Amino acid sequence: MTGVDAAASNWAVLWPVIIGGVLALLGGAIPPVVTHWLNVGSENRKKRNEHLEALVNAVYEHDHWLDLERRNYIWKGEEQAAAQPVQKAAALAAIYFPSLSKPISDLNLASGAYKVWIYQAASRRARNELASTLNEGFEEVYNPYYAQLAKVIAEVSRIAGAKKV
Secondary structure: OOHHHHHHHHHHHHHHHHHHHHHHHHHHHHHHHHHHHHHHHHHHHHHHHHHHHHHHHHHHHHHHHHHHHHHHHHHHOOOOOOOOOHHHHHHHHHHHOHHHHHHHHHHHHHHHHHHHHHHHHHHHHHOOOOHHHOOOOHHHHHHHHHHHHHHHHHHHHHHHHOOOO
16 A cells, blocks of 8 residues: 555545544534523513513503592592602613604603693582583593503504514
8 A cells, every 4th residue: 555545544534533523513512502592582582571561561550540640639639649650661662662652652641631631620629510520521531541552552562472582
C-alpha cells in the first residue's frame, strides 16, 4: 500500500468519527437553545395575558366604581374617596397595549359625562325634586358610556385572540 492509499484509508475511517462527533456536539447544544427560546415565548405570552387580565379588571372595576359613585352620591350625598380605576387601565394600555389607549381614553370621556349626570341628579335630589325626575337624562349618558365599555372589551378580546407575542 502506498502513502496516498494509506492516507485515504485513514480519512475513510476518520470521517464517520468526525461526523459523529459534530452530531453529538450539535445534539448537546441545540436542545437547550430551542428549549430556552420556547420558554421565553411562553413567558412573554403569560405576561401579556396577565397584563390584559389586569386591564380588563381595571375596566370592570371602573364600571363598578361608577355604579357605587351613582348610588352613594345620589342617595347618600357622599363622594367616594377611591381613585377611578380607569386611570389604571389607561396606564396599562399606555405601557403594554398602545392600541387600547384611544378606546380607554374614549371610555374615560364617556364616564366623565356619566359622572356629570350623577352630580346633577344628586343636586336635583338635594333640592327635593320629585323622585321621578332623578333619572332624567340617564339613558342619554349611560348608553354611550356602556357602548364604549363594550368597544374596549371587544378590542381587548381581539388582542387576546391574536397570536402575536
